[in-house]
Amino acid sequence: MPFTQPVRIAPSLLSADFARLGEEVVNVIDAGADWIHLDVMDNHYVPNLTVGPLVCQALRPHTNAPIDVHLMVEPVDALIPQFAKAGANIITFHPEASRHVDRTLALIRDHGCKAGLVFNPATPLSWMDYVMDKLDVVLLMSVNPGYGGQSFIPATLHKLREARRRIDHWVAQGGQAIALEIDGGVKVDNIATIAAAGADTFVAGSAIFGQPDYRAVISAMRAELAKVTTQSV
Ligand code: DX5
Ligand code: ZN
Numbered sequence: 001m002p003f004t005q006p007v008r009i010a011p012s013l014l015s016a017d018f019a020r021l022g023e024e025v026v027n028v029i030d031a032g033a034d035w036i037h038l039d040v041m042d043n044h045y046v047p048n049l050t051v052g053p054l055v056c057q058a059l060r061p062h063t064n065a066p067i068d069v070h071l072m073v074e075p076v077d078a079l080i081p082q083f084a085k086a087g088a089n090i091i092t093f094h095p096e097a098s099r100h101v102d103r104t105l106a107l108i109r110d111h112g113c114k115a116g117l118v119f120n121p122a123t124p125l126s127w128m129d130y131v132m133d134k135l136d137v138v139l140l141m142s143v144n145p146g147y148g149g150q151s152f153i154p155a156t157l158h159k160l161r162e163a164r165r166r167i168d169h170w171v172a173q174g175g176q177a178i179a180l181e182i183d184g185g186v187k188v189d190n191i192a193t194i195a196a197a198g199a200d201t202f203v204a205g206s207a208i209f210g211q212p213d214y215r216a217v218i219s220a221m222r223a224e225l226a227k228v229t230t231q232s233v
């Protein structure tokens with residue numbers, strides 16, 4: 001069965017040149033990327049520190065592509081209106097970092113953005129059980145969050161199949177579409193296997209920004225994705 005859903009490539013700016021971020025956004029979208037993935041780290045929820053809403057706002061005029069804000073922060077809620085105002089299109093957060101997951105998801109949507117939950121490698125999918133109607137994105141971490149350039153954790157493939165099963169069941173019952181995004185260690189040589197396990201949206205940082213020719217990497221990823229004709233769910 002060929003892919004019936006759109007397949008998206010979302011380069012993570014974490015591995016981009018932070019001195020030329022606007023240019024990097026333009027170049028990677030010109031090279032065929034679909035979303036811009038912006039990793040927000042607070043040195044509290046994760047042991048690293050990156051950027052806030054000001055940088056999102058500064059990048060916004062450089063592209064019409066969706067900006068996918070991945071919040072690795074605790075607490076979560078105060079930053080949501082700020083990122084929405086700064087031009088974010090999608091906002092995802094880690095459920096353990098919010099006292100009230102349902103409220104945080106609603107807050108994101110109330111601010112006009114798509115909302116999603118992020119699952120660390122050891123975080124159970126059961127966090128999504130009672131909030132399926134409020135999800136636009138499910139993001140599975142295939143590394144522990146905090147750094148780019150780590151290796152893909154193979155157990156995530158099984159978790160992806162389970163997440164795909166839950167989403168397909170939800171949609172079959174008349175539920176809204178939910179993107180299934182994967183983040184961490186995605187490369188040209190494993191993207192087909194990851195897609196076959198059910199992902200439709202692929203974050204890649206070091207694999208893209210670590211190479212001089214972004215178009216070559218993204219095209220190679222798309223060529224691998226085109227080979228995936230069966231979803232082994
Ligand atoms: C990790 C971030 C990822 C990271 C991915 O905490 O959420 O988005 O940038 O980097 P690569 O693709 O290099 O694993
Ligand atoms: Zn991320």
